[in-house]
Amino acid sequence: MARYEIHGGNPLNGTVTISGAKNAAVAILPAALLVSGKCRIENVPDISDVRIMMDILAGMGAKILSAPDGAVEIDCSNVQCTRPDRELVRKMRASYYLMGALLGRFGKAHVALPGGCNFASRPIDQHIKGFLALGAEVDETADYVALSPGEEGLRGSRISLDMASVGATVNIMLAATLIPGQTVIENAAKEPHIVDLANFLNTMGARITGAGTDTVKIRGVNSLKGGTYAIIPDQIEAGTYMAAVAAAGGNVLVQNVIPKHMECITSKLREMGARVINYDDSIRIIRTGKLRQTTVKTRPYPGFPTDMQAQVCVCMALAGGVSRLTESVYETRFFGYCTELESMGASIWINGKTATITGVDRLYGATVCAHDLRAGAALVIAGLAAEGTTFVEHIHFIERGYENLVQKLTALGADIRRLDN
Numbered sequence: 212m213a214r215y216e217i218h219g220g221n222p223l224n225g226t227v228t229i230s231g232a233k234n235a236a237v238a239i240l241p242a243a244l245l246v247s248g249k250c251r252i253e254n255v256p257d258i259s260d261v262r263i264m265m266d267i268l269a270g271m272g273a274k275i276l277s278a279p280d281g282a283v284e285i286d287c288s289n290v291q292c293t294r295p296d297r298e299l300v301r302k303m304r305a306s307y308y309l310m311g312a313l314l315g316r317f318g319k320a321h322v323a324l325p326g327g328c329n330f331a332s333r334p335i336d337q338h339i340k341g342f343l344a345l346g347a348e349v350d351e352t353a354d355y356v357a358l359s360p361g362e363e364g365l366r367g368s369r370i371s372l373d374m375a376s377v378g379a380t381v382n383i384m385l386a387a388t389l390i391p392g393q394t395v396i397e398n399a400a401k402e403p404h405i406v407d408l409a410n411f412l413n414t415m416g417a418r419i420t421g422a423g424t425d426t427v428k429i430r431g432v433n434s435l436k437g438g439t440y441a442i443i444p445d446q447i448e449a450g451t452y453m454a455a456v457a458a459a460g461g462n463v464l465v466q467n468v469i470p471k472h473m474e475c476i477t478s479k480l481r482e483m484g485a486r487v488i489n490y491d492d493s494i495r496i497i498r499t500g501k502l503r504q505t506t507v508k509t510r511p512y513p514g515f516p517t518d519m520q521a522q523v524c525v526c527m528a529l530a531g532g533v534s535r536l537t538e539s540v541y542e543t544r545f546f547g548y549c550t551e552l553e554s555m556g557a558s559i560w561i562n563g564k565t566a567t568i569t570g571v572d573r574l575y576g577a578t579v580c581a582h583d584l585r586a587g588a589a590l591v592i593a594g595l596a597a598e599g600t601t602f603v604e605h606i607h608f609i610e611r612g613y614e615n616l617v618q619k620l621t622a623l624g625a626d627i628r629r630l631d632n
Contacts (some may be wrong), residue, residue, distance in 0.1 A: 215603040215617070217594035218626035219576060222461035225623045229449045229467045230256040230614040231281070231442035235404035237305035238381045239411045239442060240264045240285070243273070244312040245388055246415050248437025249286040255442060256614045257281070259607070260303050267299045267306065286437075290316075297323040297355075303611070307335060307378060310356055311385030314347060318365055320358045337372050337379035344368040345386055345394065367392025367431055375400045375511045380427065381408060387429040388417045396427040402512040403446055403472045411440045444468050447518045448613060449494070450476040451588050454522035455620075456496045457485045458529055458596040463623060466493045475515045479507055479523065483530055504532030504570060509540050517541055521548050521589035527568040528557040529596060536566045548586035551579040555593055555601070576601040581608045588613065595625055 231254035241264065243250045255261060255277075268285065269275050271292040276284040293313050300306040300323040313320035324335075335356070339349050342358055346365045350357040367390055372379055377400040384405075387394035399405070401423050409422030415438050418430040449468045456463045457480050470477075470489040477487045477494065482505050486497040505527065509517040517540035527534035538544050542564045549559045549566060554577045558569040576599030581587025587609035594601030603609075606629070609616065617629050 212604065213606055213629060213631050215591060215594070215606055216628050216630055217576075217591065217601045217603065219459070219594050219597035219599065219601060221459065221595070221624050221626055223456050223459050223463050223595070223620070223623040223625060224461045226464045226466060227452050227619050227623060229444045229452075229465060230254070232256070232404055232407065232445040233258060233260060233447070233612045234305075234377075234402070235407040235442045236261050237264055237303070238308055238404060238408045239440070240268065240283075241308045241312040242385055242408060242412060243268070243285045244287045244290060244309075244316050245385065245412070246435045246437055247288055249284055250415070250437050251282055251284050251439040253280075253282040253439065253441040254444075255281055255283045256445065258610065258612055258614050260305065260611045263299055263303050264305070267295050267309070270296045270299065293317050293319050294321040301326040307338065308381055308385060310338065310342070310358060311382035314342060314345075314358045314365070315386040315389045318360045321355060323355045324353070335378065337374065337376040338382045340372070341370050341379055341383035341396075342386065344370045345383070345390060365390045367394040367429070369395045369397070371397040372399065374398070375425070377402055377405065380405055384408060384412070384419065384427065384429060387431060388412055388419070388435070389433070390431045392431055394429040394431070396429075397425065399425055399427040400511060401425065403443060403469070407443045414438050414440050443472075446472045447516065447585070449473060450516070450519045451522050451592070451613070452619075453477070453480055453487075453494070453496045454519070454526055455592045455595055457483065457498050457502060457526045458592050460498050461623070462495070462497045464493055464495045468492060468494055470494055475513055476519055479505055479515060480526075483526060502526055502530035502570075504530050504534040506535045508537040511540070517544065518585050520544060521586045522592055524549070524559070524566065524568060525552065525589050525592045525596065528552060528559070528571060528574065528593070530570040532570055534568045534570070536568060538564050547582035548589055551586075551590055552593055554579060555597055557593075573598050575599055578602040578604065581605040584608050584612045591616070591620075591627070595620070595627070
């Protein structure tokens with residue numbers, strides 16, 4: 212089984228270029244099902260989740276061509292399949308976006324329940340609520356969700372989400388784009404990839420307004436036509452490299468970012484003692500002295516992202532004093548990776564939704580196991596900062612969301628390599 216071998220203790224220096232946003236890509240690719248014609252999607256990250264999604268679409272009849280520059284040309288005009296491959300769907304969480312896209316295009320869908328990281332129970336009740344409001348009939352079992360038109364057909368509706376769910380917001384947007392009438396999503400999620408999806412659909416001819424606010428309006432159109440669109444940079448990848456510099460020390464220019472998207476992360480790293488300098492499309496992070504303790508509570512965007520919780524925990528583990536980290540999105544997300552960090556010398560006490568982290572002078576290399584994507588990234592950061600050698604196992608989780616991680620870190624001076632056995 213593949214794993215990473217990391218010899219820690221080297222500060223990170225140089226320049227790293229951030230790839231396209233994973234969370235945007237896995238929503239925009241199934242959105243291509245709604246388009247009559249060829250889409251050229253640029254800045255697509257080469258990660259396993261994206262490759263699986265393209266395999267799913269290809270299996271449904273899409274014509275897909277990947278270019279060397281990170282662009283993907285995709286034509287779903289001849290797709291007739293409404294039942295994507297069950298085994299591929301179960302390999303990734305975001306495959307549930309096929310439900311909304313297929314419902315919007317064909318008025319029906321039969322999609323297996325998704326897989327992906329298993330760090331918390333993540334029900335799709337808000338997705339189902341949206342489909343029902345749009346007039347669909349829903350047959351949900353332990354294995355799949357089947358959607359079909361209700362007696363009155365599909366039509367626009369007003370939907371108030373019980374929580375600001377990213378997945379439900381995306382799925383309702385996808386379904387409503389080609390449905391007659393106006394759909395209004397209240398208490399919508401505001402994350403940057405929600406805006407990116409809306410911008411992609413609008414570029415292809417959709418009529419969506421309000422993305423990035425808590426009220427999104429979709430006026431159904433008859434069809435979408437092909438075009439070219441570039442995916443935004445990955446906020447969480449950028450934050451992960453910034454956290455790595457904060458933990459291991461160094462001076463790194465993080466290129467291809469949108470600094471406004473990073474404010475929730477950069478403000479905390481500054482508070483901990485890192486120097487952060489914003490430019491137009493890049494950020495420089497410098498850390499030379501000891502980090503300071505801080506308090507973080509994860510919240511939906513524009514708050515501190517839950518997907519950066521584990522990475523900042525490593526920084527807290529090396530900071531002076533006592534830090535507190537509260538998880539308000541997925542309360543069981545601490546379990547697994549915190550135990551791994553403790554095996555490296557971290558001092559972490561968990562009480563419900565809050566972890567209390569007492570900073571230590573150093574972490575020590577150990578053999579640790581990635582339990583999910585972001586927890587795995589945190590263990591890589593810990594290995595970079597630790598004294599000695601760290602082996603990170605189950606790296607297939609990490610490679611779901613980070614493109615060329617080993618190459619990018621090596622270019623910054625890290626001593627890391629991928630072992631295939």
